[in-house]
Amino acid sequence: MSLALEASGLHKRYRRWLFGGPGQTALRGMELSVPRGTAFGLIGPNGAGKTTFIKCLLGIAWPDSGSVRLLGASPADPAARARVGYLPERLHLPDAWKPPAFLSSVARLKGLDVRPAELVALLERVGLGDAVQRRIGGFSKGMRQRLGLAAALLGSPELLVLDEPTDGVDPLGRVELRRLLEAELERGATLFINSHLLSEIERLCSRIGILSEGRLLREGPLEALCRTEDAWEARFVPGAPEAALMAAGFRAAADGGFLIDAKDAVALNAALERARLLGALLVELRPASRDLEQVLADTLRGSA
Amino acid sequence: MRTFHVAADLLREAMARKWFLGLGIAITALLLGLVGGLRLEVVDGALAATRLFGSLVEASVRPADVALRPVFVAASYILFYGGMAFGLLACADFAPALLSPGRIEHLLSLPVRRWELLAGTFLGVVTLGLLASLYGAGGLLLILGAKTGVWTWHPLLAAALAVVGFGTVYSGMLLSAVLVRSAAVSAASGALLLLMGILASYRIPILASMHHGPGRWAFALWSSLMPSLSTLADAAGNVAAARPVAMAHLGAVLAGCVLFSGAGLALAIWQFERKDF
Numbered sequence: 001m002s003l004a005l006e007a008s009g010l011h012k013r014y015r016r017w018l019f020g021g022p023g024q025t026a027l028r029g030m031e032l033s034v035p036r037g038t039a040f041g042l043i044g045p046n047g048a049g050k051t052t053f054i055k056c057l058l059g060i061a062w063p064d065s066g067s068v069r070l071l072g073a074s075p076a077d078p079a080a081r082a083r084v085g086y087l088p089e090r091l092h093l094p095d096a097w098k099p100p101a102f103l104s105s106v107a108r109l110k111g112l113d114v115r116p117a118e119l120v121a122l123l124e125r126v127g128l129g130d131a132v133q134r135r136i137g138g139f140s141k142g143m144r145q146r147l148g149l150a151a152a153l154l155g156s157p158e159l160l161v162l163d164e165p166t167d168g169v170d171p172l173g174r175v176e177l178r179r180l181l182e183a184e185l186e187r188g189a190t191l192f193i194n195s196h197l198l199s200e201i202e203r204l205c206s207r208i209g210i211l212s213e214g215r216l217l218r219e220g221p222l223e224a225l226c227r228t229e230d231a232w233e234a235r236f237v238p239g240a241p242e243a244a245l246m247a248a249g250f251r252a253a254a255d256g257g258f259l260i261d262a263k264d265a266v267a268l269n270a271a272l273e274r275a276r277l278l279g280a281l282l283v284e285l286r287p288a289s290r291d292l293e294q295v296l297a298d299t300l301r302g303s304a
Numbered sequence: 305m306r307t308f309h310v311a312a313d314l315l316r317e318a319m320a321r322k323w324f325l326g327l328g329i330a331i332t333a334l335l336l337g338l339v340g341g342l343r344l345e346v347v348d349g350a351l352a353a354t355r356l357f358g359s360l361v362e363a364s365v366r367p368a369d370v371a372l373r374p375v376f377v378a379a380s381y382i383l384f385y386g387g388m389a390f391g392l393l394a395c396a397d398f399a400p401a402l403l404s405p406g407r408i409e410h411l412l413s414l415p416v417r418r419w420e421l422l423a424g425t426f427l428g429v430v431t432l433g434l435l436a437s438l439y440g441a442g443g444l445l446l447i448l449g450a451k452t453g454v455w456t457w458h459p460l461l462a463a464a465l466a467v468v469g470f471g472t473v474y475s476g477m478l479l480s481a482v483l484v485r486s487a488a489v490s491a492a493s494g495a496l497l498l499l500m501g502i503l504a505s506y507r508i509p510i511l512a513s514m515h516h517g518p519g520r521w522a523f524a525l526w527s528s529l530m531p532s533l534s535t536l537a538d539a540a541g542n543v544a545a546a547r548p549v550a551m552a553h554l555g556a557v558l559a560g561c562v563l564f565s566g567a568g569l570a571l572a573i574w575q576f577e578r579k580d581f
Contacts, residue, residue, distance in 0.1 A: 014580065055409065058409075059412060059413075060408075060409050060580070060581050078416065081413060081414060081415045082415035084413065086413035088409040088413075089406070090405060091407075092404050092406035092407035094320070096317075096321075097316070097320065101316070105313050106414065109306060109310070109414045110415060111415060151410075
């Protein structure tokens with residue numbers, strides 16, 4: 001499978017050039033591959049190196065060692081960057097301009113020949129159809145974020161790199177943007193998202209990476225990361241004796257099921273036998289899964 | 305090509321700034337004031353009298369082109385030093401704004417080479433200076449030409465020389481902005497460069513008045529590297545007045561300015577290419 005981006009042994013330390021001391025290490029041997037056509041979410045605490053990784057990926061910062069490939073080419077190659085749409089964490093926009101003027105400028109720098117009607121259609125797509133004639137200076141944070149996303153979407157890029165894409169966007173707006181990104185995914189684009197909003201990442205991304213102190217601690221498909229080895233979720237025929245099951249060591253799950261802690265098959269079958277003896281008939285059994293918040297917390301705890 | 309796009313965006317940005325709106329209004333008001341208030345009595349190509357808002361300024365009879373020379377010289381110096389001072393303040397923020405967090409990351413992610421961004425910024429600022437200078441000088445020429453019948457392109461050439469001087473100073477401002485992202489530092493470095501350019505223009509009399517020693521040697525070395533901005537301003541004044549100019553000397557001064565600009569821009573690009581954002 002071809003890769004949208006690939007990082008190998010990436011090290012980055014920011015040096016202070018005046019009275020600076022040793023500087024700060026942002027990436028310590030980062031290794032990551034993201035296949036084309038997937039949605040990848042990079043999560044981690046503040047200062048983990050997420051934004052630095054994106055900067056190295058796009059040639060905004062230069063790594064001290066290691067290699068980065070962006071759509072099979074070097075990030076320094078403008079032809080590779082032409083196939084990428086990027087939304088920075090805090091996009092600075094020209095306040096005196098109107099959205100179409102800003103998008104035209106980005107399109108020109110991307111080497112795209114975009115007609116004004118296409119720009120308006122793009123603005124409508126990101127939910128700024130009513131603000132086409134307004135100056136950017138009067139935009140809310142969420143509107144600025146939408147405009148930044150429109151700029152990233154110009155030219156239907158093969159790879160979208162989004163740093164906190166829903167920051168400042170209201171809950172309904174997040175749903176709209178998520179649908180828009182899902183449509184991009186269906187188009188065949190690769191999404192690389194860096195966000196603190198784990199629920200957004202969980203809904204959109206099929207693969208997750210957890211970064212802490214410049215190291216990728218865990219990486220893989222969402223289900224694999226969230227799956228637990230020693231807990232199971234069981235569903236019984238309606239009318240199962242809940243109190244008796246709880247007394248027998250079962251815990252209530254969020255959706256009407258029950259959680260069982262069992263380290264191995266013997267323990268699992270013993271628990272199910274207890275349930276059967278209580279009159280609870282099993283209809284579904286699957287490995288219990290944690291939410292991303294728990295996965296992150298457990299991973300960071302494990303690395304400490 | 306993208307260099308021109310960056311330059312064009314800078315011009316669009318400038319048009320939205322109050323500084324430049326103010327400059328445009330000020331130049332236009334000055335020119336309109338001249339149109340309304342200046343009465344020149346020209347008889348057979350000779351200027352008989354000049355009245356400004358009704359008051360008699362000049363009553364001696366002289367050929368009109370000769371009589372206008374001091375006006376063009378004064379306009380040339382105002383354009384050179386006044387324009388330079390205005391440009392130092394008004395353009396100091398362009399490069400720091402380009403390098404501001406959230407903007408530079410976005411620009412660098414686009415298929416634009418780093419050198420194109422800086423070269424485009426330099427080109428945009430110089431074009432802005434050229435447009436403002438040509439607007440002021442061209443307007444003055446039109447007004448005086450219409451009133452006296454004397455049509456000359458020399459003040460336009462003087463305006464172009466002023467822009468070369470400004471470009472020289474701006475290359476240093478651009479370098480300082482790449483090193484330290486601050487409009488204040490950029491403006492201060494431009495002012496310092498202008499001052500050093502004025503001192504370098506008088507290096508021979510200054511050296512003659514200095515005692516031999518390391519200080520004199522350092523000044524000789526340093527001033528030989530600086531652009532001779534006052535010499536260029538004097539040359540622009542002479543060109544505006546259509547006085548004879550030593551072309552070899554002017555060529556050397558211009559070459560020095562262009563070389564200095566090129567070196568400043570090259571250093572800025574070299575720093576910019578290796579910088580992290």
